[in-house]
Amino acid sequence: MNEDKLFLTYNQQMKKLRNDKHIECNGSNHKKILVRAGYFNIVNGYKTPFVSGQDASGNHIYISGTTISQLQAVKQFDDQLRSFLLKYITQVEEETRTLAGYKFDECNDNGKIPWYDTNAYSPNKSLQDKMSVISKAYNELSRSQLDYVKFYMDNHKQIPTWIMIKVVNFSTFIDIIHCSKIDISHSLCQLYGLEDEQGRANVKLLIGSLHWMRKIRNACAHNERVYCLTRKTY
Template identity: 30%
Template sequence: MDKPFKTYRQQLTILRARNLVIKDGSKAIQILKNEGYYNIINGYKDIFLDMPQTKQYGDDRYKAGTTFEHIYALYNFDRNMRAILLKYILKMETSLKTKVAYYFSQTYKQNFNYLDINNFDSSNPQTATKLIADLSSVITKNTKKGALGEQFYHYLDKHKELPLWVLVTKMTLGNIIHFYNGMTMQTKLLVINEIISTYEKTYRVKLLLTPEQEEKFVSNMFAFINIFRNVCAHEERLYSITVKNNNKVPNIALFHKTLPSNFSSHFIDCVIILGLFLSKRDYAAMVGEFSAEIASFAKKLPQNMFNSVLIKMGFSKNWKDDFKLN
């Protein structure tokens, strides 16, 4: 079916015909000019639709009392939640890069140790070869005399070396996870032991896991968080995301005893998982920012619509308790 061009006023006319209340047409048009009809309406209309009427008419129909402002509030809420989540995922990313660079460099002390295939897991040489090729690509892209490549250029020109702790600054979270996965089990466990021992000391708990369980557990968490990082970085819809790939769904019950039956790969699960990698202070700050944003958003929607959003995010009725670790 063709989708012919519609002016902003025509767009509002269509929305009003679909039972959407628009209190201030001029303001709504300005919002559409800045944000786009598709981004706001197509991206965030779902929980506001009256599905029986939508099926009956073969076209969208909104629940009674739904306003343009309600949809736009959800749009802004999702954007703000993405910004907060990305902020703390980046903290986790920096921490992971630091640990991987430290323990890999401690184990393999030669120059350009990360370009030696013998320093990686020998069970899958194809993966190690691709990893080294990817690292070489990162170096090439960032080794130019000038502002963007000055850091790499300085090390290569003056020291004839580019330490891993410098290289990781230009690696993405996906890059560093790929690097971690390619390391030997012995080196991985050095990283894992620091993560888990810090968590155990912080929260005064003991995680009874074998080294193999720890490795799979942590690796799955990295992959899971990376999915959310990409959602945030590419400004995709966050609040209703559900990770469907079971290989990337970690067993959260191994460290969070209060939510084993509720884990469903939603937003809340990503937040809780970050608690394993962030400092206690950072985790508390993150939870505080999320809580404030949720409280503000609650004032902008009717209670039933607000509850629908929380359910989509994986929250329970006592959502403040969901954030608690042990």
Template identity: 25%
Template structure:
């Protein structure tokens, strides 16, 4: 088997100069490269969106600026996404408790039955039944894993021969799995939860589905932030959000051209959600100002054309409209 010969940091600096035309020298740049890593740092931040859309860097300081901007974005986003995740599960639990029993088996038989609105055996019926059964497998898998991992919140109920309540299940399932839970609920329950969150609308073809749309959108961002993946160019996005979500957010905030191609659109949705959760205006303004400040710092550190490619040509308009919405 052929051995792999790597490059030292000095060798990587020469490689950046000779092969990529990037000016890099000195102990500070060497430390910056060591701290960010060539593969996680430069290789991860040399393009926007996909590897064909390379950034025409001329100075290593520009690479560092984009890398630091990305890191700072994640620091701003993380606590607010965690707040959303915790709150959305608690709102759902509160609504379901108002409807009936709050253990998974009861919810599975009485609420997670969206398939019933279709004729038995047709394609929609089978597709939704399949998702429902897959959800059960995911929940059982999470319970089994956390029991084996000595998670007290799960072991307590098994050791006392009790049903595992939804609140305990929500503690151990991922945000994506929680999105599938919402997706499998019947329409009446979905709408009840959305109404409690004040996000239900009879327009935009919602049918109580707007919450799952939001969860699946935020889930990809949440995972990227939690795993320290790149977020500045929205490459984490695994799906094109449905038009009903884009239209709804535009209608609620008064901000047009929401496409989720640029990171500012995710801040629009996040601030919209935090406002619905009753977060004070002062906190929302602080969040937006932090984002705006980071964007302005990046603009000063890289060519304006690159900043526009990253942030979008309508960034300032969206920030101003978002401040008005707050």
């Protein structure tokens, strides 16, 4: 078995950090960091700011004087950043879902054209795209365990738009906006001042921003690192 994969006690982990990585890790306080955060989480997750290069074997070389406490400080910053971002991302998510649900019904004859009718969506989108997003929304509603969804399923003939918009996954919600009539995306652009150089609603920026927000939101929700999260460049 690869030596790096062997089980190591906390004391052995501390010794490995000191001898192999030259990261200061001594005493009960440093040991508590490993107990609470875990070796992989604290070292592999937050070592990057302290790496100064690589040796001939490809192993990381750390800035002289690096301590496990400093790695923990980066983790604490990341924890605070995650909480901060999640607070405002969920606020924006609630706002966009609320306004989109309202505008969806408003531009569909005040709700007389239901969300599961392809006529409720943009005539510029293909039938396949519209059927796909309707199918995804219906499947997610049918799997929902929320009380109010079950109530509507059991006592009404259809699920209203506002419930559908509220319940579907964020990725499905973005697809709905992308396939919906232009009034919906334009109202969201207006809400957040997303305009191009000519002052026109920048729908491409809106959709891209929502996808990027979704990526950060998922990272926050799953307690993944966010301080080093970047967009892929092509």
